[in-house]
Amino acid sequence: MPRIKCIISYDGTGFSGYQVQPGKRTVQSELVKALERLNKTSIRVSASGRTDAGVHARGQVIHFDTMLEIEPARWQIALNSLLPDDIAVRSVEIVRPDFHARFDAAGKEYRYFLLQSKNRDPFQRNYAYQFQYELDLDSMREAARLLIGTHDFTSFCSAKTEVEDRVRTLQEIDFYEENGLLVFRFVGEGFLYNMVRILVGTLLEVGTGKRAAGSMPQLIEARDRTQTGKTAPGHGLYLWKVFYGEEHHQFEN
Amino acid sequence: MPRIKCIISYDGTGFSGYQVQPGKRTVQSELVKALERLNKTSIRVSASGRTDAGVHARGQVIHFDTMLEIEPARWQIALNSLLPDDIAVRSVEIVRPDFHARFDAAGKEYRYFLLQSKNRDPFQRNYAYQFQYELDLDSMREAARLLIGTHDFTSFCSAKTEVEDRVRTLQEIDFYEENGLLVFRFVGEGFLYNMVRILVGTLLEVGTGKRAAGSMPQLIEARDRTQTGKTAPGHGLYLWKVFYGEEHHQFEN
Known part of the structure; x- marks a missing residue:
């Protein structure tokens, strides 16, 4: 079949x-x-x-x-x-x-779209999270660098997460601007429930100076969801791509 | 007050x-x-x-x-x-x-967004008209050039139009590409009911070779809505800007 x-x-x-x-x-x-x-x-x-x-x-x-x-x-x-x-x-x-x-999914890419504006845009209301505060991208990049790697991401997943093994590998986090939006890009081997949205919420707190970039290792270490940032709204999030090993795209017999 | x-x-x-x-x-x-x-x-x-x-x-x-x-x-x-x-x-x-x-409006700019693709895009379904045929932009530019100016636009407004005087001045029609969309730009002193959408529908018929660019003067001359193209769907259309004479923006006493 x-x-x-x-x-x-x-x-x-x-x-x-x-x-x-x-x-x-x-x-x-x-x-x-x-x-x-x-x-x-x-x-x-x-x-x-x-x-x-x-x-x-x-x-x-x-x-x-x-x-x-x-x-x-x-x-x-x-x-x-x-x-x-x-x-x-x-x-x-x-x-x-x-x-x-x-x-068979070997990895995924998610993107998160932020409308950095004090003014609402009716055309983005369902497609980007409107965020009106200034962001320090250098601090956010520094925090991102500390989050990349293989860690127990318990602090960065919903407290409702049922899987026991919360060790995941984040391969890439970066930021770029496009059409007036700030886009976060996350590439990893696997993601826990709400992980991208909690990473975004935490990075935004770094960007606004609420939290130090250097605190990321302690946050990871804590394995405690209550210590990380808010879960960013769902409507800014896009499942962008799913990666499969080459072999899955070919018939083997 | x-x-x-x-x-x-x-x-x-x-x-x-x-x-x-x-x-x-x-x-x-x-x-x-x-x-x-x-x-x-x-x-x-x-x-x-x-x-x-x-x-x-x-x-x-x-x-x-x-x-x-x-x-x-x-x-x-x-x-x-x-x-x-x-x-x-x-x-x-x-x-x-x-x-x-x-x-007091001295003019308006409308834009019309076209998604030129055989494949639907769920994110554009309400924001651009999906059009799957190739377009000859040179012919469309030639037709646009013949439409610009002061004309009786009876052929290019809804048959339901109630105003008697259908003479309007079209100052500009041009096309540009942005984020994979083809955008039509219309600037004029005034527009009749459905005028932009009928202009778009007619220009698309020029672009697909159904109609010669050189036929625009006859279409205008005919003053007959049945001779022009289909009314393009509303969801591709944007009222972009309204122009007022400088004096309206200032207090005069």
Whole structure:
């Protein structure tokens, strides 16, 4: 049975997050609805991970199995015609039957968009976090440098996090400006629940001088969520890209 | 009684256009609601002109009279705190008592955003018109050159237009690319109902080769709406700026 991998993007504004929840409009339930209409049978969809309410995706990855033999370009057209217009399939690929969107993910990139302005922008209200204070980017870069690496990120994940092993590797944190927005870029092998938003919230406190850049090692050491910054709002966050080892993109037999 | 001029922007997605309509959410009714809460009396708001459902504004201009003596910066803060987040007041100015947002407007700039792509972009669905065909920009520039000037634009306004005098002066039409979007820019002394959207629809037919650039003078001559192109969708359109003669920005006594 062919396994299909799709890269999808969605505007998270109208969704109660990625995962199916009874009575709520979610990305997964819209995907399942479209796939079941096409396949005329029940379909199970797996994603690289969940996203919360309001969080966007440019490059979420999902996979599913199907009996239909359709070529990738036609899959894309068919799915896009059935999906609501706040979800789009960007690419479709037939992968080997043991490819797994979540378990095979070797890393992820998230971006966080900040509108640095005292004035609201109606066009950014769902797409960037409006932040009116000045930021010291040099201090934020220094803090970022201290956060990069392999650490126990207990202080930087939701207290509700259920996984026991909170050691993760952050490979990159950087900042750039684009169209009047400040963009944070995070690349890592894996992220804990709310980790990017707590990193952003903490870095903003460094940027406004509330917290010293040099305090990052102690924060990590503390393994205590109450010592780090606020969880930045979901609507500034984008799941940008999911990385897979090259081997997953090729048939092996 | 002080007269106040405001420059406002709004995301048109959630509105049934600018003008008050019973039972509908409109920009004007939200403005009136906020102003009446502040002023504790009924307030009449005048705009430079209406915008249709889904049409956006970066620089709509409104005026109103008030008994309140508040300085402009505080007006802005107070109004923004009462308005919904898809409308923002960008600036506030106290103007002379006979300033009129509509009658004193000396010109307007509209922009129209086109997403030239075969693939949908969920983030642009309400903010740019997705158009999947190739465009010959040279032909479109040639057609634009023939449309610029003072003409009877009957062919380029809605058949429902009630004004008798359809002579208008188009000062500028140009195109530029920005962030992967093609942007049309229209500057004129005045615009008829649906005029920009019909100009866009007609220019797109020139761009795809359906219509010759050289046919513009005949289209103008015909004074017949049925001969021009489709009305392009409202969600690509932005009222960008309203121009007033310098004198309106200054107190004269």
